[in-house]
Amino acid sequence: MTNPNTYQSTFHTDPQATATAPGRVNLIGEHTDYNDGYVLPIAIPQLCTVAIGRSSDTQHHLFATDLDQHFDLALTDVPTGFAAYIVGCFRVLEEKTGITLPPLNVFVTSQVPVGAGLSSSAALEIATLRALRQLFAPLLSDIELSDIELAQLGQRAENVWAGVPCGILDQMASSIADEHHMLFLDTLTLETKRLPLPAGTEILVIDSRAPHNLTDGAYANLRLQCEAAARALGVPSLRHILEVSALHPLEGTVLFNRARHVVTEDNRVLACLEADAVHFGVLMNDSHISMREDFEITVEQTDVLVDLLQNSSGVYGARQTGGGFGGCVVALVELGEAQAIGQKVLTEYSSAGFEGRVVVP
Ligand code: GLA
DSSP, rough: OOOSSSSHHHHSSOOOOEEEEEEEEEEEOOOGGGGGGGGEEEEEEEEEEEEEEEOSSSEEEETTTTTEEEEEEETTTTOHHHHHHHHHHHHHHHHHHHOOOOOOEEEEEEOSOOSSOOHHHHHHHHHHHHHHHTTTHHHOOOTOOOOOOHHHHHHHHHHHHHOOOOOOOOHHHHHHOOOTTTEEEEEETEEEEEEEESSEEEEEHHHHHOOGGGSSSSSHHHHHHHHHHHHHHHHSSSGGGOOGGGOOOOOHHHHHHHHHHHHHHHHHHHHHOOOOOHHHHHHHHHHHHHHHHHHHOOOHHHHHEEHHHHHSEEEEEEEOSOOOOOOOOEEEEEEHHHHHHHHHHHHHHHTTTTTOOEOOO
């Protein structure tokens, strides 16, 4: 069956609630969130939209036009594909609030590129949870789900139902961040602070089109290595290590390199809070080297793109962004120059044998 184009044409009635949530780009602070560390994302203009209403039969009916997929599921079915994220949100909301959700119709459209490191899954979770919060407001009135709680529910849905042991960066960014401010987040305390971009700058995001996939085990493995490093050092998490010198018991092991990335990355995020454009750019460049050498999560395409960007005039700094192994790169550039720099770098990237695309602006 081909997927029709709207909630109305699919279900022959209007949705009872509609909500949106943005993707995000992480400016710096990579693989620090599940180490209780610091991150600095910003929302991107691309949104996921979820329209929802009660189903007229006993099943959930879930449509995602962009994926050209749909699922009809009994309430107790185990969801797969994109349904895992949506039904995962249903289940974690039920678990948290004690309410039982009725069979639902859900229609998803999303402009957030999938598999590009821009949190398409978190945008789907947060848009779904916002739509549910709206639809079931009368039932939830005593509970009052905050935006932070929504992020926590989204993370739980992803951990338990999509099987990705992610931290809380993406869901917090999608739930709390806006397009005009960097969102500083301390993932241990969930304290947040909105900050302007460094004066005279804007961001440029380019998709390398090397697809990344966090469900294939590499991400989970890195997380386990970080946890093993923390255990070996006798701290609850690597956030509690403030300086590289404290890592000497691990020297000569792969855990040393993983931990060094996390410790130096946390320090770079904190330094960014006070940095002007030039210093911020240097910290982004250092972050890319650390991800490439110590964390080993960059790929040829993102290394090439970052190199091209770093050698372009008007660029303060550039790095791979998101979970890694491909996806997007982000650059901090002179205000008003992002579009032109993006086109120039794409041409050079294509001369190197790759096809990318500008995602922001
Ligand atoms: C993915 C995860 C986040 C975070 C980043 C890396 O986006 O979902 O929790 O760990 O990777 O910074």
